[in-house]
Amino acid sequence: MRVLTIFNSKNIIVIVSFFLINFSYSQKKDFTLVLDAGHGGHDFGARGPYAHEKNVNLSLVLKVGSLIEKNNKEVEVIYTRKTDEFIPLIMRADIANRNKADLFVSIHCNAGTKSAYGTETFVLGASRNQDNFDVAKRENEVIYLEKDYETKYEGFNPSSPESVIGLTLMQNIYLENSLKMAAHVEENFKKEDRFSRGVKQAGFVVLVQTAMPSVLIETGFISNYQEGEYLASEDGQNTIAKNIYDAFISYKKEYDKKSGKEEVKEVVVVKEKEKPIENVLKVQFLASFNKYGLNASQLRGLKNIEIIKSNGRYIYYSGSTNMRSESETNLKVAKEAGFTDAMVVEFKEKEALKNEYYTIELLLSPKKYRETDAIFKGLNKVTREKNNNVYIYTSGKVINYESAKRLLENIKKLGFSDAVISKIPAG
Ligand SMILES: [Zn+2]
Numbered sequence: 001m002r003v004l005t006i007f008n009s010k011n012i013i014v015i016v017s018f019f020l021i022n023f024s025y026s027q028k029k030d031f032t033l034v035l036d037a038g039h040g041g042h043d044f045g046a047r048g049p050y051a052h053e054k055n056v057n058l059s060l061v062l063k064v065g066s067l068i069e070k071n072n073k074e075v076e077v078i079y080t081r082k083t084d085e086f087i088p089l090i091m092r093a094d095i096a097n098r099n100k101a102d103l104f105v106s107i108h109c110n111a112g113t114k115s116a117y118g119t120e121t122f123v124l125g126a127s128r129n130q131d132n133f134d135v136a137k138r139e140n141e142v143i144y145l146e147k148d149y150e151t152k153y154e155g156f157n158p159s160s161p162e163s164v165i166g167l168t169l170m171q172n173i174y175l176e177n178s179l180k181m182a183a184h185v186e187e188n189f190k191k192e193d194r195f196s197r198g199v200k201q202a203g204f205v206v207l208v209q210t211a212m213p214s215v216l217i218e219t220g221f222i223s224n225y226q227e228g229e230y231l232a233s234e235d236g237q238n239t240i241a242k243n244i245y246d247a248f249i250s251y252k253k254e255y256d257k258k259s260g261k262e263e264v265k266e267v268v269v270v271k272e273k274e275k276p277i278e279n280v281l282k283v284q285f286l287a288s289f290n291k292y293g294l295n296a297s298q299l300r301g302l303k304n305i306e307i308i309k310s311n312g313r314y315i316y317y318s319g320s321t322n323m324r325s326e327s328e329t330n331l332k333v334a335k336e337a338g339f340t341d342a343m344v345v346e347f348k349e350k351e352a353l354k355n356e357y358y359t360i361e362l363l364l365s366p367k368k369y370r371e372t373d374a375i376f377k378g379l380n381k382v383t384r385e386k387n388n389n390v391y392i393y394t395s396g397k398v399i400n401y402e403s404a405k406r407l408l409e410n411i412k413k414l415g416f417s418d419a420v421i422s423k424i425p426a427g
Contacts, residue, residue, distance in 0.1 A: 031074060032075070033075055034079075034095060034096040034099065035064060035080070035107070038106055039053055039057060039108075040058065040087060045108065048221075048222030048232070049229075050222075050229050051228070051232035056109050060237055062082065064241045065077045072252075078101065089140075092206050093210045096210050101210075103181065103213050104210045104213070105244070106206055106214070108218050111221060111222055111223040112223055114225070117224040117227045121183075122136070122216040123201055123215055124201065125203070136203050143205060174211075174214065178213040181213060181247065182217075187247070194220070277322050279348050280348075281347070282317040282320050283331050283334045283344055283345075284343055286298075286315075286339060288316070291364070301337065302319075308421050309421070310422070318333075350401075350402050356424060358397070360420070361421075362416050363375075365391050365393070366389055366390055366391070376393075379395045381397075401421075
């Protein structure tokens, strides 16, 4: 059936534009961040005079996560743990890998002599530096708390620097980005006048297993009285979380630029900002001596139809808009409906006609009526004109299209459902 086909083609257009809208929205979740609170459960991590590391790590991770969830709806945040529970190192990396994360951030507190203090952020690398190795060794030792650690970590020995070197090669492709994130973290800590021990490389098991840029932040020494108090305090934790958040935002900006996401956004904005034009665009799709009702099958299901009679012919228009893009769509719809000669015409609906005027064609009838007959429902100035064997009855005289549309509407309300606007030469 012809009408059915037309409907389908229209539906396709509706679906396509809906899909485009969805597409631009779905781009919003364009980044997955895994936040990893070090230790947990029976693994306490480092113990300080004010707090256990596992609790500080969790509190920091939740604060960083909630800042991102509140301000960056385009980022999906995944936590390796949100409660005080034990998660094996390999499982933390596995969570990140399974979710195809774009960045992995592991948060820890450092421990050392009572006088040691400051922040440091690690990326994976083979370090010959004893201090760095010691930090990694301490953070890696948690694997001894896991069952079957020998088979799970395939002969990895946290106490041996050589054991780490082989494993680090795999993360090398992510090194550049890992270093960028680490640098942003340390920069932000420095803004708070914290002592930065710098960006460092060492062999952390949790970083070895992840297949994405990854950092491990030592947010300070929990073993130091002053810094330990700061790490345990609400204010201190809020500041540290904000520093890590800001670092992430800087990193994300660079990431978006690199992946061209910013440009995509600009294109969308330009598209949305199409300005309406002054005049009205309609699709003229048919001119005929025949008068069809708006729902006649000859009009093939086209919507928002307007009819103007001119020189004895009825001109059919569809889709009135002041947006160019919309008129192009309307034209496409008309052509797909089979009106291959359809074209877009520009209307100045407010402009006065010269040497012509608009009237409303009330009805066509072989019968001869008088103006006072009940069929005209009290309308005055009804004119009658004979054309072949048919009388054409009209009423009203206005000089711009906007007024003609209003007049037509009022006359239709009186029950003249087949009434149309008619353009008549003046005089
Ligand atoms: Zn730790």
